[in-house]
Amino acid sequence: MTAADRPRGWLAALFSRELRLSLRSGGGALIGVLFFLAVVTVIPFGVGPDLNLLARIGPAVLWIGALLATLLGLDRLFQADRDDGSLDLVLIAGRPLEIVVLIKCLAHWAGTCLPLVAAAPVLAIFLNLEPLAIGAVTLTLAVGTPALTLIGAVGAALTVSLRRGGLLLAVLVVPFSIPVLIFGVSASGAAVSEPAPFLAPFLYLCAITLIAAVVGPFAAAAGLRFSAD
Amino acid sequence: MTGLLDLGPHAGFIFACYAITLATVAGLFAWLAADRKALTAALAKLEADGVRRRSNTPASGERG
Amino acid sequence: MDLANPTRFMSFSGRLLPWLGGACALAFAAGLYLTFFVAPDDYQQGATVKIMFLHVPAAWLAMMCYSIMAISALGTLVWKHPLADVSARAAAPIGAAFTFLSLVTGSLWGKPMWGTYWVWDARLTSVLVLFVMYLGLIALWRTMEDPIRAGKAAAVLTLVGAVNLPIIKFSVDWWNTLHQPASVMRLDGPTIHPTILWPLLTMALAFTLLFLVMHLMAMRNEILRRRLRTLQLGAAGTRVAAARPQAAE
Numbered sequence: 312m313t314a315a316d317r318p319r320g321w322l323a324a325l326f327s328r329e330l331r332l333s334l335r336s337g338g339g340a341l342i343g344v345l346f347f348l349a350v351v352t353v354i355p356f357g358v359g360p361d362l363n364l365l366a367r368i369g370p371a372v373l374w375i376g377a378l379l380a381t382l383l384g385l386d387r388l389f390q391a392d393r394d395d396g397s398l399d400l401v402l403i404a405g406r407p408l409e410i411v412v413l414i415k416c417l418a419h420w421a422g423t424c425l426p427l428v429a430a431a432p433v434l435a436i437f438l439n440l441e442p443l444a445i446g447a448v449t450l451t452l453a454v455g456t457p458a459l460t461l462i463g464a465v466g467a468a469l470t471v472s473l474r475r476g477g478l479l480l481a482v483l484v485v486p487f488s489i490p491v492l493i494f495g496v497s498a499s500g501a502a503v504s505e506p507a508p509f510l511a512p513f514l515y516l517c518a519i520t521l522i523a524a525v526v527g528p529f530a531a532a533a534g535l536r537f538s539a540d
Numbered sequence: 541m542t543g544l545l546d547l548g549p550h551a552g553f554i555f556a557c558y559a560i561t562l563a564t565v566a567g568l569f570a571w572l573a574a575d576r577k578a579l580t581a582a583l584a585k586l587e588a589d590g591v592r593r594r595s596n597t598p599a600s601g602e603r604g
Numbered sequence: 605m606d607l608a609n610p611t612r613f614m615s616f617s618g619r620l621l622p623w624l625g626g627a628c629a630l631a632f633a634a635g636l637y638l639t640f641f642v643a644p645d646d647y648q649q650g651a652t653v654k655i656m657f658l659h660v661p662a663a664w665l666a667m668m669c670y671s672i673m674a675i676s677a678l679g680t681l682v683w684k685h686p687l688a689d690v691s692a693r694a695a696a697p698i699g700a701a702f703t704f705l706s707l708v709t710g711s712l713w714g715k716p717m718w719g720t721y722w723v724w725d726a727r728l729t730s731v732l733v734l735f736v737m738y739l740g741l742i743a744l745w746r747t748m749e750d751p752i753r754a755g756k757a758a759a760v761l762t763l764v765g766a767v768n769l770p771i772i773k774f775s776v777d778w779w780n781t782l783h784q785p786a787s788v789m790r791l792d793g794p795t796i797h798p799t800i801l802w803p804l805l806t807m808a809l810a811f812t813l814l815f816l817v818m819h820l821m822a823m824r825n826e827i828l829r830r831r832l833r834t835l836q837l838g839a840a841g842t843r844v845a846a847a848r849p850q851a852a853e
Contacts, residue, residue, distance in 0.1 A: 482739075
């Protein structure tokens, strides 16, 4: 009995395959973090090096940087699998495609977004955030970026058959990421400013991630099936 | 006539709204008409070249 | 009557269109007369209240059009109705145009009343997001070659958008707000005066008829476009088949 035959064995096998691929292929994780760093670096040149201003807009800058870095990596989610035919194999194998999409998203998140979350505290120091705000931004990014990946999976599945779908993918996904951005930024901002509550927007952010975990895989699987036949 | 002339200090904004709406609706209609004209012309050209829809092909069949 | 057959739909809609167009023209004549000669100026907003008779129907159509697209998307994916995809694709540019109109008339109304063309208020922002979603859908349709595949992809995106729109609406409500609350669709009856309400309802009816006329016209064009594509592909196929024996010699 191989690992792939045991119950739940294929899930772990698929996860580790995806994670290894996303870490290996051209240093995907590192490029995402570098892009994040580049976005955060150009902000002070745009708005000026005023530390008070940077501390005020810091959480928003980090969130927008993370959003852009996530969008940048999304087109790789299904593209390689379609090009080398392994997507068709998964479809033929009869595994529930929704679960496959969910596992691929989790692995993609672990390979691309988790490094962003880990880099956020370091970049937050450049933006003069206080320790409490650094913790809040990192926590909201850790909770919110899975939603971005899961929503983005829908766009990635719909544009998978297109040659140069990356730009269209970003245009399609951005409107859907607005609620995540709103609650993510308002929760991390609320942690610093006294009267605003932190817990309420944070819980909304958690709820959006859970909704995305249900809607995203189903819609993405439907999109993949339609692009295959 | 007082209704039309007496639009108050912001007549320009009101006029601009109605003008833009009219222009957009007219533009949509022009696009729809031009699209239809181009499509029917292309279809007529194909018909003239002897291409038929399956439902229009004579039962005896020219292609045997 | 079986309207699922495109040919029968073409003949039925061809007979229906002149009647709808006439009703639309009558409704606009009545609506514009009521707007300019009957409806009084608002005691606070003055004559700018006349912008409302364009702004509110356009915004209402922007939302109705998306609902029609969402229902059509269900028709494409669940019931595989042959006209559902045609209906959705035809509705998208019209919906985008009405969304654009509601944004433009809104900002031209906002300048004299609020003192600014644009505010990042909840209502305005969610309509702007709706506009971006319309444009994204149109882009997706235009990028994919095969109309059947494009229709299915767009249907998935439309339905996901239908789930997301209330969430966007609710999240931006929470985020910021200045726009006045709903005053026509309320459980305890409309709060606006009948002399304003009746012109508004007439204009809303006129705009709805206008939408129906345009939607039918666009659907007819879309059917013709698909017919043309099938014929062109078929013609190319016969030419290839005719050319092959000579090539083999």
